[in-house]
Amino acid sequence: MSLYRTELRRLAKRRFTRYMSLLGLLVLAAVVIGVFFTNEKIGADQLARAERQAEQNYQEQVTWAKEARASCEQAKSAGTANDGRYPEDCSVITPPPRDQIQAEWFLPSTFNFRETFAETLIPFAAILALVGFVVGASFIGAEWSTGGMMNLLLWRPKRLTVLLTKLAALLTGILAVTLPAAVLWFAGFWAVASFRGSTEKMTSGVWQSFALTGLRGVVLVLVLTTVGFALASLGRHTAMALGGVVAVMVVGQFGLGILLSMASVRFAEAWLLPTYALAWMTKKVTLQDWNSCNANYSGECEPNTFDITWQQSSVLLSVGVVVILGAALWAMRRRDIS
Amino acid sequence: MPAVLEIEGLRKTYKSRRRGTRNALDGFDMRVDAGQVHGFLGPNGSGKTTTLRTLLGLIRPDGGRMALLGHEVPGALPTVAGQVGAIVESPQFFPHFSARDTLSLLAGAGEVPAARVDEVLELVGLRDRAGERVKTYSLGMKQRLAVASALLKNPKLLILDEPANGLDPGGIREMRTLMRTLAESGMTVVLSSHILGEIQLICDSVTIISLGRRVAFGPVDEVLAQHSSGAVRVRLEAVSDLPAATDALTRAGVRVTGHPDHLMLAGVDKPATVTRLLAENNLYVSELAPVAVDLESVFLELTATAPVPGQHRQVDESTKVGGTGQPGPTGGGWGA
Structure with a gap:
């Protein structure tokens, strides 16, 4: 227990931990503030303005159609209408029906908590997962590269206990940042919705769904924190984790994505990790093959689809954590420390 | 203990x-x-x-x-x-x-x-x-x-x-x-x-x-x-007596190395025997000093790492235990 408390103290004392956490929280705050200032509450004024703008737009369309028809007829009578600029029959140039131009198009952006909040949990999890990854990698990587780990093992010569205690302290620290941040995130967007949108139709089922999405976000943060920690421990340096993730993302993801696209592989996104992270957060990602055509009852072409579910993502995340952390533990147990 | x-x-x-x-x-x-x-x-x-x-x-x-x-x-x-x-x-x-x-x-x-x-x-x-x-x-x-x-x-x-x-x-x-x-x-x-x-x-x-x-x-x-050579430095009242002293000591089984103004004796257990032997030959000692060995010289001798003029000893060149003590490149030396 003393080692766990000490490692928590060590984590909190590290400037990198403090600065990265602060940076992550500032980015999250910036997102909330940005959403606040780019949204408006929809009231009678906004609706009336939108109606006026829709009407104005319709009148512009009418004027334009009139002018275009006149030009068409003029060109026809002058015998210069064969350059493809005008249709054969100038009377087909008509404005759209009034009801086709909807006032909703001209409404300002508004934040509907029920419809939009779940999407905001994706950047929330992504930002904190990134913070967790680099803090986790640095926490153990710096210990290895500065000799701190060797010093610690001279005091506590139980290698696996030391490594797992460090990981436990790290995850506790990340949770200590993530959970209050999640509460503030909910509260912040509730405030945004209250002042710049709508909080209507919030049932207990919706709250439950948000809570579960938030929980999956927290799990994603913890998983990536663990992966960063384990990679840096394997390579005995922070750069190992950071370099590893850059290599995986650039070569393994962008490169693979381009290659699969060039090879016209069906559902190429199914081979890319971010798809699984997205599926984990949104419960399901449906991939479409636009080269295929399935005629529906109305004769329209519909592409083949392939669903990636959060359960499949959970298997991938679990296997990833087990393999990478297992390798770090195995290396910790086996290797000579110099 | x-x-x-x-x-x-x-x-x-x-x-x-x-x-x-x-x-x-x-x-x-x-x-x-x-x-x-x-x-x-x-x-x-x-x-x-x-x-x-x-x-x-x-x-x-x-x-x-x-x-x-x-x-x-x-x-x-x-x-x-x-x-x-x-x-x-x-x-x-x-x-x-x-x-x-x-x-x-x-x-x-x-x-x-x-x-x-x-x-x-x-x-x-x-x-x-x-x-x-x-x-x-x-x-x-x-x-x-x-x-x-x-x-x-x-x-x-x-x-x-x-x-x-x-x-x-x-x-x-x-x-x-x-x-x-x-x-x-x-x-x-x-x-x-x-x-x-x-x-x-x-x-x-x-x-x-x-x-x-x-x-x-x-x-x-x-x-x-253990690594003292039993070396003794001897000076006589008259430098001209050094050859005679060398003869007398060599005959008594002592290893002698001559120098211009003194003799170095090796393998001497008791320095007093040197004084007695020389006095019996009417040769009188003005200085008789056991040469002390220090840890550095013992270390250099045991590990054969003493610098040799004109040579650049490599880090793994050392002596083998139980061997002749001759320096030479050998395996070993990692991780130390």
């Missing part, structure tokens, strides 16, 4: 596809009795640090037996770690923490009372600089901090690898005094160092390692005596 550190037949082999197999430790033995200051000597690459790392559980041995404070290690390391303070090789600390933070975190991990931190900072002379970041410290100050970290547990056995590295002359003297004080308080100190004059001054016993094997061990006096 009970042994606090015992090593028997310790082996550590490194295998590399590129560099082949190297025996960093090749059946190494060591014993340190309680309450001693024990010097652990060896040339660069001889296996000193590998021995200490193996003993402390940082390196996995390939064979042999080790015990600390009567407990077999590495199995019992968790039991004895609280009683063994150690610094291995150069001091390494997280550069952005202060000395006090560094020690405080170690104390927390080892369940040592926080008050002990200030005690050891005072002891190593870092009290007034304890709040500064380690990255601003000189090598000597880092060394002091390393010693402080090793002393934090108030250990029964203190293992220090090159503790005087980077220290100023005053610091070296302070370190010497500290070692003696600790030994007098009952602590056993194992000191690895290349400053052989210091070792000779403060150590009760020594172990000398070369190419992963023990080449000498025992109380410092005994090691010196």
Whole structure:
């Protein structure tokens, strides 16, 4: 227990931990503030303005159609209408029906908590997962590269206990940042919705769904924190984790994505990790093959689809954590420390 | 006297596809009795640090037996770690923490009372600089901090690898005094160092390692005596009597090397026999001085690492135990 408390103290004392956490929280705050200032509450004024703008737009369309028809007829009578600029029959140039131009198009952006909040949990999890990854990698990587780990093992010569205690302290620290941040995130967007949108139709089922999405976000943060920690421990340096993730993302993801696209592989996104992270957060990602055509009852072409579910993502995340952390533990147990 | 550190037949082999197999430790033995200051000597690459790392559980041995404070290690390391303070090789600390933070975190991990931190900072002379970041410290100050970290547990056995590295002359003297004080308080100190004059001054016993094997061990006096050549320098009242004295001594079975103004005698057990022999031949001695051997010369002789004019000795060129003592390139030397 003393080692766990000490490692928590060590984590909190590290400037990198403090600065990265602060940076992550500032980015999250910036997102909330940005959403606040780019949204408006929809009231009678906004609706009336939108109606006026829709009407104005319709009148512009009418004027334009009139002018275009006149030009068409003029060109026809002058015998210069064969350059493809005008249709054969100038009377087909008509404005759209009034009801086709909807006032909703001209409404300002508004934040509907029920419809939009779940999407905001994706950047929330992504930002904190990134913070967790680099803090986790640095926490153990710096210990290895500065000799701190060797010093610690001279005091506590139980290698696996030391490594797992460090990981436990790290995850506790990340949770200590993530959970209050999640509460503030909910509260912040509730405030945004209250002042710049709508909080209507919030049932207990919706709250439950948000809570579960938030929980999956927290799990994603913890998983990536663990992966960063384990990679840096394997390579005995922070750069190992950071370099590893850059290599995986650039070569393994962008490169693979381009290659699969060039090879016209069906559902190429199914081979890319971010798809699984997205599926984990949104419960399901449906991939479409636009080269295929399935005629529906109305004769329209519909592409083949392939669903990636959060359960499949959970298997991938679990296997990833087990393999990478297992390798770090195995290396910790086996290797000579110099 | 009970042994606090015992090593028997310790082996550590490194295998590399590129560099082949190297025996960093090749059946190494060591014993340190309680309450001693024990010097652990060896040339660069001889296996000193590998021995200490193996003993402390940082390196996995390939064979042999080790015990600390009567407990077999590495199995019992968790039991004895609280009683063994150690610094291995150069001091390494997280550069952005202060000395006090560094020690405080170690104390927390080892369940040592926080008050002990200030005690050891005072002891190593870092009290007034304890709040500064380690990255601003000189090598000597880092060394002091390393010693402080090793002393934090108030250990029964203190293992220090090159503790005087980077220290100023005053610091070296302070370190010497500290070692003696600790030994007098009952602590056993194992000191690895290349400053052989210091070792000779403060150590009760020594172990000398070369190419992963023990080449000498025992109380410092005994090691010196074992390797004393029994050399004696003789001067006579008249330089012109030197040839006659050479004849007389050679006839008596003494090995004599002539010099312009004196003779060097080897293999003399009792210098008094020289005086008597020369006096019987009417040759009168004006000076008769046994030539003292020091630890440095014994070390250089045993490890065959004495510099030879015009040659550049490589780090792995050392002597083989039990061999002829001829220097030559051999395997070994990794990880030390």
